[in-house]
Amino acid sequence: MTDLHAQVPSGPRRSRRFTTPIAVLATIAAFATPILLTAEPAAAAGPLRAAAAAKSRFIGYAAANSPLANEAAYRSIATTEFSQVTAENAMKWDGTENVDNAFTYANGDAIVASAAANNQVVHGHTLVWHSQTPGWVQGLSATAMRAAMQDHISNVVGHWANNPVVQSWDVVNEVFDENGGMRTSFWYNTLGQSFVADAFRYARAADPDAKLCINDYNVEGINAKSTAMYNLVSSLKSQGVPIDCVGFQTHLAVQYGFPSQMQQNLQRFADLGVTVRITELDVRIELPADSNEIAAQNTYYGNVVKACLAVTACTGVTIWGFTDKYSWIPDTFPGQGQGLIYDTNYSPKSAYTAVLDAFGGAPADTTPPSTPGTPTASGVTSSSATLSWSASTDNVGVTGYDILRAPGTSGGTFAVVGSSTTTSFTNTGLSPSTSYRYQVRAKDAAGNLSATSSAVTVTTSAGTGDTTPPSTPSGLAASGTTSSSTTLTWTASTDNVGVTGYDILRAPGTSGGTFAVVGSSTTTSFTNTGLSASTSYRYQVQAKDAAGNVSTASSAVTVTTTSGGGGGGCSATGTVQSTWNNGYVIQPLTVTNTGTSTITSWTVTFTLPAGHTLTGSWNATFTVSGQIVTAKSISWNGTLAPGASTSFGFQASRPSGDTSVPSGYTCTTP
Incomplete structure (x- = not known):
């Protein structure tokens, strides 16, 4: 079994920290002499991302801002070996909203910009967690805490919602104890288990396209904790909660053995209709390491990759860092370390080779596609433009294109705004009477990128179409309220052209909080399900038309669900x-x-x-x-x-x- 561990406050590097099991403490106490690092065998050549791409998987790392910005060796490995990036700390609550309603995104933006420039995708980590959450959140009342959670998720996910590089989020993190019960965190103690479903709903409202995940440790094998996770995911799916994937942290230690039935465990989650991923892989060793421990570590790394490859729904593997120089392990487990695939001098270790070999070895293809033709623009309106270009060629095959955009007719920075598997792309959401420049680059399955095409300048039209919003919906009322649902009805809006539908907004409690979209309807009624018993919510409705105009929100109606209980056997x-x-x-x-x-x-x-x-x-x-x-x-x-x-x-x-x-x-x- 893997070790049992629980998080404690972070140290100077603000990395994830774990307390140490009593049995491990006893082992550590036996050391009376300094611990020396042990040299390991040299590794084979990569890059890892090419080998992973050949198996239709990502290979990721957890990014630390300081070395990414300041160390060329770190940056070189990070941007060439990996296809996916998880921010180690920059997107956590204390990194984005340490003070109430004062949001800071500079560190997260830096990681996203690096990923965009290097054909990588970003996994957001993490929105709701019992650790690294500021004290001002932890002491709130239930109503205020739920409102703070909604505000935080809406702002943080919303900040990157229109950036195609940020594709997924750990919505809730580590909600179970080791026996499979709910962790008695301040979230659970104040809000009960409903905070889990609510967090997913808030995240979906903030970004309809992101993949939303639950993440935990010691759930890699089949045990009481992973079974509790399985039952929760099954229940959330049955309630229509928008959960898309499950993350298995996979912090392993060679002295505790490899997780039992890992592949079978991943598969049973996949059978629920979610994707699965390895999110925080490392394999620590008791120091000084001997050849048997290093061999076991290599086996563990290889086994994790092979388990993922054996399950179609497993999208990839992320290593928690990549170099022992910046590992959280030695600070948290004194006397243990060497848990990653590069040593402290940025040399690849035999664990690197184990990962590469498990993916099937480095593909032979290192040839980038040819440069796409200069894009041309057509169908330009006040808010969109369609681009087309001549196809690239490749010695194996082009898998798609990145579309990059910069503001104005000169200057500024090109950033990825979308991708296409064809030779055309429509960019929407533009501003009227505004100039943009576009380039295109091709990519292949091995992760090779072409040079960017020449740029084309596009200026949107002035936007003289329909700008009249629909009238405000009225008469919002609730009926048929139970312990878990309510039905809303309202009087139809009018519009100079025509109403196309309505957005339904919800806020927690009887006051305060932020309204967020929880659904839409093309009629004048909507049933909201998955609510918590004996809980108050406020609803508003706003109308929209085909031109994208939105009415003001209706007056609010407050709904309080009934207590649990009901008929039946x-x-x-x-x-x-x-x-x-x-x-x-x-x-x-x-x-x-x-x-x-x-x-x-x-x-x-x-x-x-x-x-x-x-x-x-x-x-x-x-x-x-x-x-x-x-x-x-x-x-x-x-x-x-x-x-x-x-x-x-x-x-x-x-x-x-x-x-x-x-x-x-x-x-x-x-």
Whole structure:
């Protein structure tokens, strides 16, 4: 199994930090002499990104701003070896909004600009986490905290929403404890589990195109924690929450063994309809490292890549840094280190070769495509222009084109504004009566980039079309409100040309917070689902027309959902997942709505055999009286439509030689 660890405040480099297990502390205490780094075998040539691209995967690294800006050796490796970038700290809450409503994006923008210039994509990290979140957030009331979360996500995701380089986000990070229960963070203690779904909805409203992920550690193999993650993702998907991917951090240590059934674990998540990715890979060694530890480290790196390659839905692997010079490991685990694929002098190690070989070795193709022809513009309007160009050629094959844009007729900096797999591209969202310059570059599967084409200048028209917004919708009212949904209706707007639809906006609580779009409708009604029980929300509606004009928002209506509970019956069936001499795991313990109406909570009761003791549980709230165990639904898995199911589980100890397990599960609803 991998080590059990929990985050603690960051050190001087503001990298991710973990506390050290007691067993590891005992090992560290045994060292009485200085720890020396051990030289490792030289590595084969890359680049890694070409090998990964040949397998339709990305290979990424976590970027630190200072060396990226100031060290040529670091920058050279970072921009040539990797196709994906995760900001190590620049996009976290304390890096973007350390003071309430004072947003700073310079460090994040620098990483995005570097990625854009080097044909890389960016994964945003992280929006909602219990660590590196300023103290001003942690002490807020429930209403104010939810509003702060929405404001933060709307601003941070919105800042990069129109930048094609930023393609995905870790929306929530590390929400489980080691037993598979919800981590008792200030988020959970104040808001309950509903903060997870709300964070995803806020992120989707801020960027409809980004891939939205949940991320955690010690979930690489099949265990209680990964099963809790699996059940949460399944539940979120069933509720229509916009979750697209699952991140497996994969901080490994050779002394704890490789995660059990990693490939099978990735696949079971993929079967839920999400993509999966390795997000923070490193493999630490107890120092001084010997040849056996280095060989094990190389095997681990190779195994992780091979597990990803074996699962079609695994999009790639990100290493948490790449050089031991800037690794978080030695500061957090004294006596351990050498966890990355480059040493402190920026020389590739044998772990580099292990990653390269697992991807199939370096492709032979190092030839860039030819330069595309100068683009020409057509169909220029006040807000868009269509570009076309003559195709590039390549010794293997062109896979697409990047479109770069600079402001004005001279000066400024070209930045990627889109990509195309054809020889045309329409750039929308431009300003009227404004000049822009465009270039195009080609790319191939090995990551080779052509030179940029000559530039074409485009000036948009003055925009003399429809500029009249629709009238403000009126009469907004709510009906049919339950513990998890409400239906809104309103009086239609009018427009000089015609209304094309309505946006529905929602804010948390009865006051404060920020309204964000949660849906749209082409009629004058909308049902908002996935709400939390006994919670207040405010809604507004605004109309829009074909020209993109938007009305002012309607007056707000406040809706308070009902408490949990509901009609219907339920059943419970337990499955023995595993047993050993003095214990067992029951997973899944499946709850099914056997009634004809939706239930909004359930209670399962069972009896532990004499001498058996509950030692762990997940996805339900457990109470024990003698040998009688009562498990109640939690916020996200209590609502079940007729015929629908959810699951939870537990672990128990028993006397040695006793082979009995619980039975006779009963399920009731309020």
